Amino acid sequence: MKTMLLCMDDVRSSLSMAAVIEAVEEGYLAFEEGKVQQPDIVSMEMPEHHGETDIKSCYNALNESVSVKIASGFYDNGKTNDLPTMIGTILLFDGRTGASVCIMDGSLITAIRTGAAGAISSKLLARKDSKTVAVFGGGGQARMQVYGLCQVMDIETIKVYSQYPHELAAYKADVEKRDWETGHPMRFCRDDDGRRRYCHIYNAVKGVFGEQQPGQTGHAYCRCRRRYGWKNEWDPQIFRGAKVVGDSIAQCVSRGEMRNAIVAKVIAEDDIYGEIGEILAGKKAGRESAEEITIFDTTGMGIQDNVTAMRVYEIAKEKGLGQWFEFL
Ligand SMILES: NC(=O)c1ccc[n+]([C@@H]2O[C@H](COP(=O)([O-])OP(=O)(O)OC[C@H]3O[C@@H](n4cnc5c(N)ncnc54)[C@H](O)[C@@H]3O)[C@@H](O)[C@H]2O)c1
Secondary structure, rough: OEEEEEEEHHHHHHHHHOHHHHHHHHHHHHHHHHOOEEEOOEEEEEEOOOOOEEEEEEEEEEOOOOEEEEEEEEEEOOOOOOOOOOEEEEEEEOOOOOEEEEEEEEEHHHHHHHHHHHHHHHHHHOOOOOOEEEEEEEOOEEEHHHHHHHOOOOOOEEEEEEEOOHHHHHHHHHHHHHOOOOOOOEEEOOOOOOOOOOEEEEOOOOOOOOOOOOOOOOEEEEOOOOHHHHOOOOOOOHHOOOOOEEOOOHHHHOHHHHHHHOOOOOOHHHHHHEEEHHHHOOOOOOOOOOOOOOEEEOOOOOHHHHHHHHHHHHHHHHHHEEEEOOOO
């Protein structure tokens, strides 16, 4: 039997943000319906190389596949070599036989499926008339969250803050190119003092503090790390009075941004409103008023990788991309 091998360019040619949003929605629903076995994330840290590796895996009974993603953040990459900071590989297996079906670059998949998660949550939790997005940081997720949002909302203004101002020109050029189907004309402004003021939706790894404004929605996609003494990046006070939704509550409580708010006793575990799959399935309401403050905490799930990688594999097969290798 043959295994398909896909490099990053093959993966890029087999992906669109719209298709990944659809796939991740299916994945969240499958998880909600109990069709997914998703073991705990395995984490390793290499502080001497300023790096860390996570293994996210799952069995999805709906598409009968097993996926394993080995994804790393090596934060000196790009400075001492030509590698990206976020780097990874996905292995796909046939869930009926265990045979290896495909090995593909996972760097882009992690990035795009996280952007898709932000878009899905905003459809359910943000104000429908949201026009302004604030972005903290000027890296990969700062782009993907905006590309995802522009698929589902009429975003007009992006306010971006980075503590590394040199990132901003490249960021602006990339977002304006709209090469990931942003599809809307946008006004772009740098924002290094107003930060979260006057925005409807904000995306952030670091630097979020202070009180929320009524009607705002926040996307948290960082996870707490042992090397930071299990500290998160957001001020826990942000969670006060918010409707808090997670991708997987179990995962978010142990390693998401909401962990910090629970440890600081700003919220209790019982205050967490629910999981995104419950809202997608119509079991719980999403945003219920224009003033409501909402937060989506996404620690990233194996099922997101699974459904996105399966989509890539199917499209690559149709397009005749990649190479084949015989392990057996
Ligand atoms: N939850 C998920 O599923 C998921 C998926 C992808 C990435 N992530 C996480 O999101 C984060 C960003 O990923 P990325 O792909 O955008 O990485 P990236 O390296 O492309 O960008 C990181 C950005 O963080 C900013 N930054 C770095 N140090 C900072 C500091 N001390 N203070 C303020 N800003 C700082 C920089 O402006 C930089 O642009 C990482 O922590 C990664 O682990 C989570």
